[in-house]
Amino acid sequence: MRSESCESSQWCLTETALDPRKKGGNESLFSVANGHLGIRGALDEDGYIHTPGTYINGFYELYPYQYGEAAYGFPEYGQAMLNVPDGREIILKADGEQFNPAESVLLSHKRVLNFKEGTLRRIFTWRTADGITLTVESLRMVSFVRPHLAAVQYRVHADKPVKVELISTLKGAVSNKVQGKDPRTGTKLPKHALVMQEVTTCDASSALMHHCTKLSQKDLYTGIMHDQEGLNLLGCSYTQEKELRTSFEAQLEGGSACVLRKYLSYWDGTAGDELFHKCMEELYQAKQTGMDALLLEQYGYLEEFWKYGDIRIEGDEDIQRSVRFNLFHLLQAVGKDGLTSAGTKGLTGEGYEGHYFWDTEIYIFPYFLYTAPRIARQLLRWRVNMLPKAKRWAQILSLKGALYPWRTINGEEASAYFPAGTAQYHINADIAYAVEKYLRLQDDQEFLPGAAEMLVETCRLWMSLGHWNARKEGAFCIPTVTGPDEYTALADNNAYTNLMASHNLACCVQLLAYLRKQHPEYYKNLQDTLGCTETEISSWEQASRQIYVPCHHGFGLICQDDAFLDKPVWDFIGRPNRPLLLHYHPLEIYRYQVLKQPDVVLAHYLLPHRYSQAQKRRDYLYYDPLTTGDSSLSHCVQGIMALEIGDTSKGWNDFIHTLNIDLKDLHHNVKDGVHTAAMGGVWHYLVHGFAGMRDDGDLLSFRPRVPQALGQLTFHLCIRGNALKVSLNARGACYTLETGDGLAFFHEHTQVMLRPGEVREFSLVPKLEAVIFDLDGVITDSAEYHYQAWKRLCDELDIPFDREFNHNLRGVGRMESLELIISRTGKEFPLSSKEQYAEKKNRYYQEMIQQITPEDLLPGIRELLDALKSRGIKTALASASRNSTAIIELLRISDQFDVITDPSARVKGKPDPEQFLQAAELLCLPPRNCAGVEDAQAGIDAILAAGMFVVGIGDYLTGAHWLCSDTAQLSWEELERQFYRGV
């Protein structure tokens, strides 16, 4: 019943026909798991199976790595999460005919993964060769409440009398998938790495298998127990193929049914005997509890989880279902015992051998941090537990502190290709990033000791990796690293790594400062234990502050690394094969500007307040087209940043892509398991992308930008015991503090303080609150003086210059103008002369503008400024000119502007929107509530890019929302009318 009701809502993933092309992929999608134990969604009966798999998080075997040419410190062993005994199967026979999903006559088929119930249900109708119709309902679950337990229920109904035979198997001989050409999937483990030790039959319907591994020296007990209705137990046998077969039989009347239930229990560890008893105990208790009660437990767990874990989308049913599918799989993937983490494929497949990467901390952890902090805590505890191994690994690599492995199950490095493995030191800063967020947002005093040690030891790592570089003015540099973008390796000063390392260092210094002040005893103790001196701590502070971030001043870009912009750009058209790593040698890929993941853009995303909006925009626009999309981790970041800079169309497309990476198998490998990082990306997208939530400041902040197509977006955030409900659509935002003791945050520029039960609503509809003016040609015609000054300079230098060419200089900065003028001559000038010329031109200009008086205000401007003032509309001046202050003083309108932007603080001139974005920030207004007035095309483009309402003065301008031929037409009334016309 429950299953039916949910299906009509958006709580289920449903399949209504078997499609052989999707066989492997659907086994991944329909997996059931609880973070400890997982079973792929292979059908109950054999015959239509791609890769059956049952996995235990963190249960692995080692195998020796081979290297063509080994070197000191290369990891000696690979690690692979093992495929464990398969108890999924039930063989169904009717009057001796065996059902085969691929060959038998299927009258109907439905498979449903239910996110609310936590089950995989299946119902199908089989017409036997004898014309008997059997309806089978199966149910499979892995209990969230009992981490070691899985259960299967198989109900057979017949329309005519028939002898039904059911054989339940437990397959003890299992192996992992063997690696082929694609290094991302399969393993080099030998076959049957999980070695059968013993089979113990307890009674005819329950038994226990004992397996062990050779190198990792682990034990596994797998128990099975049955329970039946209307069936006779025939007996149990153990075959040569190491399969336990328990047979049942029923002589069904027409219209009657029988039911078989099997309980499976998996206990891994190292202490043999105890595991045996735990395993049996689990089975007895499960059988006693019974299937219905187990289902109720499961439902209860999920009800509790979804309370804050759910995200409601009231605009598109498909999207709603897809979002929940992604979130549900995240819950299924994460380890919750503090001894395991989340594999990149969760427990749904063998891709990447079940390893944990940085995906956990950066992509998956935040969802739990805000919706189920106790799970987030366990993910971090796992890293604390692995700290001794990380310290040992640092030592082996002649480094100080702790070096977390790039990929691992047991805490030791399992990356056999260090340029895209161990060299990704950034994972240490990524872990520290998660730790800092957890401490700040959940205020968990008990976690402090572990957190402090992790932060201290990662700081030490950075200090031994980096150095103060005299050639970069003493900045702290980190050579020879690989950033998240694996299509560039062993680079110097990777911007992402340096920025995150700086953050890592700063967080640790802050935490220690806090402890010193708030918990001096504890701080003293910590200093003794970890042996860190004030000198050491102050060196961290210094390194954090003096971190080197490579920049290209001409382009106004942050460089991905020292050398990146020096390389040629990849030929995206001539070389279309994807992913690159399967078609080009690393040497070829490394030689070009081409990205697997957008390093710099990701840094901006994670550290949103470090750089200006304009900087983020420029970097995004440069790096986004260089990004191949080969990584499932990149779309969400690219799309969220597209939203941030106002590219809503790209933002939407990347969202749909992220949402469907697994559901539509966009990376053609969902058969190897789902992409848990991208699933985390769905949450990021909704909360950080559409709701524009940022959490790097003292308070959370929201800059919502929910597209119409999404309808209403509602989610919860749990912060220090508060539960904040956020509900948004394109036209408004509503914040409700459901529980807690009060929470402060920002909605756009407004600080909000909510008491428990309090609700606050905000409109997101554009409202004209400010006008931002250009100076030259808008306020006054200083453009003429510029022309005269350039003309005088050019005449002196014997360079042709006329009014026509002067048009090109409108809105363009001084040095850039000079470059344009010079470029016509074809001559080269040394920088020092150019600086002299620019200065000279400015001197001429400054002389000329002394003639300016209030009479020089252009027509209509004084009236407009007065009208704005009287209506409380703010005004700002955004001019490219360094002489603005002088001019507006001569015009006697200095007191008319609330804000004048500082040209010296700007990196790029128009058409970059930097000045306008700066003006809006200084006005504390969202750009949508600002209008900009410009007379030059570069200025119009800048205002547009800033996301403001654009007023153009003059003819031949394109892109303006309202175009006036001169300033006399600029009345307040018309401006207001034009602004609200499109709202």
Added chain:
Amino acid sequence: MRSESCESSQWCLTETALDPRKKGGNESLFSVANGHLGIRGALDEDGYIHTPGTYINGFYELYPYQYGEAAYGFPEYGQAMLNVPDGREIILKADGEQFNPAESVLLSHKRVLNFKEGTLRRIFTWRTADGITLTVESLRMVSFVRPHLAAVQYRVHADKPVKVELISTLKGAVSNKVQGKDPRTGTKLPKHALVMQEVTTCDASSALMHHCTKLSQKDLYTGIMHDQEGLNLLGCSYTQEKELRTSFEAQLEGGSACVLRKYLSYWDGTAGDELFHKCMEELYQAKQTGMDALLLEQYGYLEEFWKYGDIRIEGDEDIQRSVRFNLFHLLQAVGKDGLTSAGTKGLTGEGYEGHYFWDTEIYIFPYFLYTAPRIARQLLRWRVNMLPKAKRWAQILSLKGALYPWRTINGEEASAYFPAGTAQYHINADIAYAVEKYLRLQDDQEFLPGAAEMLVETCRLWMSLGHWNARKEGAFCIPTVTGPDEYTALADNNAYTNLMASHNLACCVQLLAYLRKQHPEYYKNLQDTLGCTETEISSWEQASRQIYVPCHHGFGLICQDDAFLDKPVWDFIGRPNRPLLLHYHPLEIYRYQVLKQPDVVLAHYLLPHRYSQAQKRRDYLYYDPLTTGDSSLSHCVQGIMALEIGDTSKGWNDFIHTLNIDLKDLHHNVKDGVHTAAMGGVWHYLVHGFAGMRDDGDLLSFRPRVPQALGQLTFHLCIRGNALKVSLNARGACYTLETGDGLAFFHEHTQVMLRPGEVREFSLVPKLEAVIFDLDGVITDSAEYHYQAWKRLCDELDIPFDREFNHNLRGVGRMESLELIISRTGKEFPLSSKEQYAEKKNRYYQEMIQQITPEDLLPGIRELLDALKSRGIKTALASASRNSTAIIELLRISDQFDVITDPSARVKGKPDPEQFLQAAELLCLPPRNCAGVEDAQAGIDAILAAGMFVVGIGDYLTGAHWLCSDTAQLSWEELERQFYRGV
């Protein structure tokens, strides 16, 4: 008899006692080989064996490479030169007691590798348990005349009646050494990769084994045939251990002897039947020829070879022997059939799996180029034959043209670690470098087609690897390569690679221009075949010219690559373990300034005329201390460059090291085979180092610098049919053209043209031919004006300045002086202000010096200049000042100087010797024949570093050869007396 006479001379390596610590190493040193077939020097009898080995050059098996994480384009197979059937052994029994070298009573032992005879001889005396004394003389040779043939002779003499039994074995079950921790040695080939197919017994004393390989699909026939004196053949058996045992017996009288000879023939290939017959035929012919005649042949071959191949050292017998040992092993190592090259270990061991590297072209080839051009040609032919595979490899890596593998046997890439393998693209330029030298020095028209194709295809490779980089002013840049220094990987613009690529491109353009002009038909044909257009060729010319070479202007250094000088320097004291690669992870090594091989220094060595002597000196002084000496390839280059910059002591020490790398096992791994590249380095050292021969110009040139310790150094060079004998010692050089049609070359600055039979001698004893003057404080006291000008500037800027501090500025350039002055203030000044200040100071100075008149010449200077002129002694002015010309005009002595150095052409001021070296070059004189006069310590140091006679003016100066307190003492007579005092 011959063996005795040679031993007293320096033609033999002799061992007189068995030293178990040297067991493995001596097996390598005492190897006999002919470039095709080689046998390690293991003793004839078992019992004292380390690693017996018999190898055929280029005979290899493949084995699949395993990668922890593979990627596109990683080589799939390893290659290993196979250990082939071992026919070395003879078992000796006397009255049933078996001789065991390790355990039996050895009364004497001597083992002699004879370079003139081409044999390994051994004589030992064994006292049996019964008190019988047996004297055994064994002889082993691998024929240079018959590449497939080896022969062993074993003569047993007894002092008393005894029954002697000899068993000759041929061991068919052989394997290679298995790889352990050190990746440089051993293989991952499975055991018995060489599979026994069949044994054919022809008669009781001759038989044939047929082996084959599975993956490389090669066949090998190994034949054995015996011949005896005073022995009875008992029979032949084939054991379970796949061993052929042929037994002989003799009942010796006291004082009599018996002799056993075994002939071994190895024929590899793919056509089974023919090989069988070739193999048998070889044996029959050898037996018919007989051992004495084979020895005569061998002697004849070597006599011919040594005629030009020998280098005589008449000053130290040990050195003489060691030099010949190294040269002899080179001859033993190189393939001479055009189908094989020279493995890094020759045929003496299994290190590096018998692979060929760039060692051949850069280190080994030059010896043969100048002494046995027909062998040099075969080495290059091998590369021509491998061109199709190199083109295919380029294609796989998405590159154009040809990409030669970093390490290989069969022409395919066998490097399984691309950062220190395939990324070493420089090997292509290294090959081109050898090709160009061969063409220029041997003028072999027949080789032109192959050479042209190789050059064209390597040019194409560079064009697809590099790009014109707008960020480096449009220079041609090559990103992501590894240079010869493997302690830095995947760097951008590795200076060595870029310079060698530029050379590669230029050589090809020149060759094509030559062909277009001299052989238009052929050129046309070539263009058609290779499809190269004029546009393409002109792009090569442009890329060659516009190649980017990273420089550090402040240090006046060429940077090893874009990022190298940005890294911190390795802690050489705190981290003393060597070689680094066995103790530190590559990531750790790559992060520092630390070198395995001196990249930039090697480029200077190979392209000696590309940069000034001063530049080479600076680079050498910077990079040499950063070089670990972990590579056997680096000492010779470092030492030769030490000689070039005048560091004779380091030059000598590195020579002794290079000479003894194998003889004294300085790298602790001679057991794995000799270091052929370092052996080539011995020749380089003598010819390029001590004789200072350079061959990159149109004509050869010599700048001899033979140390006293070496005595007389004599060698031959064969150039285009001319044989030039060069005979040198510390005091003179003698050149004789023994045969040919005339040869032009340079001795120092003198062009020499020798007719056949002609002899020219030159003295190398210093002779005063020029005096080089500093200006300020030597010619005139403009130093006072400098002081006044600085003082005025400093007063204006309110910076303290006095006469005392002014002393520090003597001989120091203007900007450097300003920096010194500023550095005292602790303030920072922008570059533009500093340039302004420097200009201002110069303006003041220029105003002041207008007061100068001829009266201002310092005392004694006019007289000295007149005296020098009258005696034909040249004069030069080497001043740091840009105002020199103005001053000497005001002094009216402009016409007194033959040469005035150009301060704008200099990179570094004094104490760098650049100006003085420049003056000597412009005077066309060797520095030893120049005296320099200076009044400042920086100047004194510069003259000293230039290798000139130093005259100091003033007190408190150190390092001058002659110190005057003022210029009045500078008389010609005293100068002459002082100069010759030390000669």
